[in-house]
Amino acid sequence: MTDGPYELQPIGWVESPLVALELAPKQGDEGSPEAWLVFEQGVSEGLRDLRAGTEVIVLTWLDRARRDVLSVHPRGDPANPEQGVFSTRSPGRPNPIGLHRVRIISIDGTRIRVQNLEALDGTPVVDVKPVLGPPRDR
Amino acid sequence: MTDGPYELQPIGWVESPLVALELAPKQGDEGSPEAWLVFEQGVSEGLRDLRAGTEVIVLTWLDRARRDVLSVHPRGDPANPEQGVFSTRSPGRPNPIGLHRVRIISIDGTRIRVQNLEALDGTPVVDVKPVLGPPRDR
Numbered sequence: 001m002t003d004g005p006y007e008l009q010p011i012g013w014v015e016s017p018l019v020a021l022e023l024a025p026k027q028g029d030e031g032s033p034e035a036w037l038v039f040e041q042g043v044s045e046g047l048r049d050l051r052a053g054t055e056v057i058v059l060t061w062l063d064r065a066r067r068d069v070l071s072v073h074p075r076g077d078p079a080n081p082e083q084g085v086f087s088t089r090s091p092g093r094p095n096p097i098g099l100h101r102v103r104i105i106s107i108d109g110t111r112i113r114v115q116n117l118e119a120l121d122g123t124p125v126v127d128v129k130p131v132l133g134p135p136r137d138r
Numbered sequence: 139m140t141d142g143p144y145e146l147q148p149i150g151w152v153e154s155p156l157v158a159l160e161l162a163p164k165q166g167d168e169g170s171p172e173a174w175l176v177f178e179q180g181v182s183e184g185l186r187d188l189r190a191g192t193e194v195i196v197l198t199w200l201d202r203a204r205r206d207v208l209s210v211h212p213r214g215d216p217a218n219p220e221q222g223v224f225s226t227r228s229p230g231r232p233n234p235i236g237l238h239r240v241r242i243i244s245i246d247g248t249r250i251r252v253q254n255l256e257a258l259d260g261t262p263v264v265d266v267k268p269v270l271g272p273p274r275d276r
Contacts (some may be wrong), residue, residue: 004262006199007143011232027270043232045208049225056224059235061144070184086194086266087187094149094181095264097197097235124142126233128224132165 008061010124011046012039012110019121021064026075027089028100028116035117037125039110050128052107058100059127060119065096098123101131146199148262149184150177150248157259159202164213165227166238166254173255175263177248188266190245196238197265198257203234236261239269 016035018024025031037058039047050056069092074080085093102114154173156162163169175196177185188194207230212218223231240252 003201004148004199005145006148006201006262006264008146008233010142010144043208043224046222046224046231048209048222050222057237059233059237061142063141063144070181071186084184084186084188086181086184087268089267089270093184093265095146095197097265099195099197099237099267124144127231127235129227129237130225132227 008126010061010126011043012037012125014060014117014119014121014123014125016117016119016121018118021120024120025118028102028118030118032116032118034105034113034115035119037112037114039112039125041110044110047110047112047128050104050107050112052104055101055103055131057129057131058102058114058117058125059129060098060100061124061126062091062096062098062119063124064120065091065093067092067094067096069093097126146264148199148264149181150175150263152198152255152257152259152261152263154255154257154259156256159258162258163256166240166256168256170254170256172243172251172253173257175250175252177250177263179248182248185248185250185266188242188245188250190242193239193241193269195267195269196240196252196255196263197267198236198238199262199264200229200234200236200257201262202258203229203231205230205232205234207231235264
């Protein structure tokens with residue numbers, strides 16, 4: 001009954017000091033370093049109303065995650081009882097889309113510097129959306 | 139510098155009385171009818187810790203949206219000045235991933251009934267994630 005697959009075409013990628021999966025924070029506000037979102041020139045028109053100082057939701061494709069995972073120990077800690085992946089933010093899941101609430105620090109053409117991004121260096125970016133509603137969810 | 143494309147494999151689909159794009163609400167809390175998320179049997183293990191009464195974030199693939207759109211009049215209203223799509227929740231965008239905060243009403247095996255979903259009948263579902271942080275964002 002479901003068609004597909006559908007093709008996700010990256011619109012940019014992450015440049016970050018985070019290169020090792022083991023060392024990356026589990027969530028963006030848990031000590032993530034500042035990072036760049038580097039966009040393809042072809043989507044620059046779509047970026048034109050983004051502003052420094054605002055928060056946005058960034059969607060990534062977690063290209064180093066496993067897709068054959070349906071249960072995990074949350075936060076990778078064996079002391080946490082196993083849970084179905086759809087009740088967790090595990091990167092490993094059938095479609096490893098990362099959802100990140102970040103703050104824009106500065107914008108330099110198609111390069112956007114952000115806070116609170118826990119994605120690894122080289123992670124493909126697939127979408128950016130405005131935050132709706134009051135602050136503090138992600 | 140970006141690889142891809144990547145393959146998004148639907149894990150289920152939406153069953154909703156919403157069949158016409160023109161009549162669908164712009165956001166989930168703007169009068170959406172109750173709807174079902176119907177999941178593939180193959181992912182049922184991943185659903186096992188979802189609970190009625192809780193809110194989750196559902197990611198869909200907006201299969202009827204245009205992908206060649208980089209600027210839009212927000213909410214489809216020509217009176218709103220055109221904006222770059224990444225500052226809007228327009229369905230039309232390079233990767234039309236829908237982000238929906240919904241409330242689970244009931245669960246019947248791999249069928250999950252939800253409130254506040256503005257996606258059209260037949261829309262593919264690609265992921266479900268828990269809400270982090272306090273209520274009221276989406």
